[in-house]
Amino acid sequence: MxxxxxxxxxxxxxxxxxxxxxxxxxxxxxxxxxxxxxxxxxxxxxxxxxxxxxxxxxxxxxxxxxxxxxxxxxxxxxxxxxxxxxxxxxxxxxxxxxxxxxxxxxxxxxxxxxxxxxxxxxxxxxxxxxxxxxxxxxxxxxxxxxxxxxxxxxxxxxxxxxxxxxxxxxxxxxxxxxxxxxxxxxxxxxxxxxxxxxxxxxxxxxxxxxxxxxxxxxxxxxxxxxxxxxxxxxxxxxxxxxxxxxxxxxxxxxxxxxxxxxxxxxxxxxxxxxxxxxxxxxxxxxxxxxxxxxxxxxxxxxxxxxxxxxxxxxxxxxxxxxxxxxxxxxxxxxxGALPALERDAPAQPLTPPAAAPAVHVEAVTLRHPGAAAPVLRDVSFEVPAGARLALVGPSGAGKSTLLDALAGWLAPEQGRIALPPATRIALAGQRPWLFHGSIADNLRLGAPDATPDEIHAAARVAQVLRFVERLPDGLETVIGERGFGLSGGEARRVALARALLRRPQLLLLDEPTAFLDPHTEADLLAALGAHLDGCTVVVATHSDAVMRWADAVWRVPTPGAPR
The missing domain is CATH 1.20.1560.10 (ABC transporter type 1, transmembrane domain)
Structure with a gap:
């Protein structure tokens, strides 16, 4: 309308x-x-x-x-x-x-x-x-x-x-x-x-x-x-x-x-x-x-x-x-039209999958709202249950858009993305939103009932403790909106720890090791490898180390490139 x-x-x-x-x-x-x-x-x-x-x-x-x-x-x-x-x-x-x-x-x-x-x-x-x-x-x-x-x-x-x-x-x-x-x-x-x-x-x-x-x-x-x-x-x-x-x-x-x-x-x-x-x-x-x-x-x-x-x-x-x-x-x-304002209704319980899910992307075409042309056309791939897939391609090729679609944020224009119902998904993007409050408060968004030990464990895996130990109040240090007070790499690590606290069955990562030195990147990948048993991982990256860490690499097709 x-x-x-x-x-x-x-x-x-x-x-x-x-x-x-x-x-x-x-x-x-x-x-x-x-x-x-x-x-x-x-x-x-x-x-x-x-x-x-x-x-x-x-x-x-x-x-x-x-x-x-x-x-x-x-x-x-x-x-x-x-x-x-x-x-x-x-x-x-x-x-x-x-x-x-x-x-x-x-x-x-x-x-x-x-x-x-x-x-x-x-x-x-x-x-x-x-x-x-x-x-x-x-x-x-x-x-x-x-x-x-x-x-x-x-x-x-x-x-x-x-x-x-x-x-x-x-x-x-x-x-x-x-x-x-x-x-x-x-x-x-x-x-x-x-x-x-x-x-x-x-x-x-x-x-x-x-x-x-x-x-x-x-x-x-x-x-x-x-x-x-x-x-x-x-x-x-x-x-x-x-x-x-x-x-x-x-x-x-x-x-x-x-x-x-x-x-x-x-x-x-x-x-x-x-x-x-x-x-x-x-x-x-x-x-x-x-x-x-x-x-x-x-x-x-x-x-x-x-x-x-x-x-x-x-x-x-x-x-x-x-x-x-x-x-x-x-x-x-x-x-764009008068929205149907749905009232609160009791949610129908869905049984989550018992193990890490397999992901099937079948002939998917993705277009941003209002865009003149699709960013991705007719892409297909599979991720076996519990596997790690690295999405590789030049900047602007559509890796982040594909992660948005896997997270359910963007509906395919054509094709389908097959996931078991009630799959627990977590996404750590390139520009994570961090709220004004303590770092621990931002982590608890992933699991409001998380214990201090669980928060500490997720922060350790995401290498948050590396820089938090230098802060005056540790995990209770207050940061500004959009992560003011943290560097870009630190904000991404906080977002990664928040995603890990959710205990996802499908973890979507967008450039998780950007801005990290090689030593910190290696420690992060090793900690993730030990922590993510029983979890399917799809990661968009430009890093050779991440590609070696993944079980498979899928190159995002660019317009005009041979398939």
Missing amino acids: TSPTPGADPAGPQRRLRSRWLDAQLVEARQRHRVAVACQVLAGWLWVPQAAAIAWGFDAVLFSGGGLEALPRPLALLAAALLLRVLLGWCGQRASADVVETTIEGMRAGLARAAIARGPVWLRGERSGALVALSTGHVEATAPYYGGYLVARAEVACVPVVLLAAVFAADWIVGLVLLLTAPLAPVFMMLIGMGAETAGRRQLAALARAGAHFTDRLRGLDLIRVYGQGEAELAQVGAATETIRERSLRVLRIAFLSSAVLEFFASVSVALVAVYFGFTYLGMLDLRGTPLSLSTGLFCLLLAPEFYAPMRRLAAHYHDRANALAAVAEIESTF
């Missing part, structure tokens, strides 16, 4: 599809949403007895001559209506808050699962700042839709009908005035709202771009300072901030305009009702043919503003719908 560019007015079917996608996220909070709607609707219906109690009390005391003795019953009815409305309002707010919290939490988790499902290859092509903006600002933009717009929409559908029926029962002329003026407000609100989604999407797109830009620049702050581009980057941040300010004000203008239009029509309609009663009581207008009691007039005047109140609230929340649809459009644009 191709998403329209920001600023384009999406077609009606596409807007409905996004709206259905938004509503589908309520699946876990559907019951609480119904509670919130029911509380709001019941509170609106209670305006009928509340207005009747006020009109009854005034009529009894001021016009019927009943005095203060006539007040207890209307006051009791008024107190009961007010108390019920307060309780319903409180329950509705609690339920609505729970709906928003549950739905937003589920949406964020679902987007994370959808991103993970697309694999690291897809993630590498996305700006991390933009993905963070999706799960923070964009998801947060949908909160008022669930907490405000949907409830107001249900209230508009249910409350005015009951109030109109009550007014018609009291005076058909006032009911006719309300009935004829009611459609004007939604029509004008829809006309104004046509540009709300476009403005909201432009605002969210500006926020996402600014967030991604700022995050990327923070990561490369040292490089920016080295090249003396600090002032230029500050100017770009300032320009992005100004763009956000302008687009936010456009959204606010639309929101205020829609509310002002509805307030205008509601005020005019209430004024018409008031003028009608005024002229009737003065004897200047007689459309009924029968006398109009003051209690009837007061009852209708109290209900007339509340007849429009749900529509005013809907107008106040109408831009929330536009913002939510704009956020969904940005999510659709990032993922």
